Amino acid sequence: MPERIATTSDCAKCAALCCVAYPSDDMPGFAASKRSGEPCPRLAPCGTCTIYEDRERLGFGGCIAYDCFGAGQFVTQALSHSGAQPGRTVATQAMIDRFLLVRPAFDLLRLAQRLADDNLPPEHESRRVSIVRSLEDALLTGDPASVEHVLLPAKAALRDLYAARSMQNRKGNLNSRRAHALVG
Numbered sequence: 001m002p003e004r005i006a007t008t009s010d011c012a013k014c015a016a017l018c019c020v021a022y023p024s025d026d027m028p029g030f031a032a033s034k035r036s037g038e039p040c041p042r043l044a045p046c047g048t049c050t051i052y053e054d055r056e057r058l059g060f061g062g063c064i065a066y067d068c069f070g071a072g073q074f075v076t077q078a079l080s081h082s083g084a085q086p087g088r089t090v091a092t093q094a095m096i097d098r099f100l101l102v103r104p105a106f107d108l109l110r111l112a113q114r115l116a117d118d119n120l121p122p123e124h125e126s127r128r129v130s131i132v133r134s135l136e137d138a139l140l141t142g143d144p145a146s147v148e149h150v151l152l153p154a155k156a157a158l159r160d161l162y163a164a165r166s167m168q169n170r171k172g173n174l175n176s177r178r179a180h181a182l183v184g
Contacts, residue, residue, distance in 0.1 A: 004136045007069040007110040014072035015080070015091040016040075016047040017099040019063075029062020037096055047090060068099075071106040075099045078142060102139060105147050108154045109135045115161060121168075124161055131157050
């Protein structure tokens, strides 16, 4: 099943939402103190990082580790009016609010998409596809209530799928050990 929403970050297509939306007080890996909605002091007016190459050395290792899984560019593209230029679009409060709302859905969507590589049993694959579709549908409607409505059920269903996968892996490892013990 082809995904309709990419869960790979593309900072060049984003309005630096992670650099503006999140507070950084008492957060390891962020050398600047700022409140939610305030731009990082290292963010240029055009929305690019002024210390990009030196982030880790200057105490911004958290920026390197962070991944929005595509939520930033999704929101930027959805809420930018025609004529917006990636890397030059300034984050608006509406973008920040939407980003903070959809970010958990992108985490769940990424987790569900990663399971596609696991050769799940048909019933689990069917459930995984259903989770992906429900998250994508909610995100594509642009309706915040739709996104909020699907988060808890998707999280619970993914927890169940990951638990089933873990149990299946344990059984496979146990069978492998038994076979090795019989042969070896």
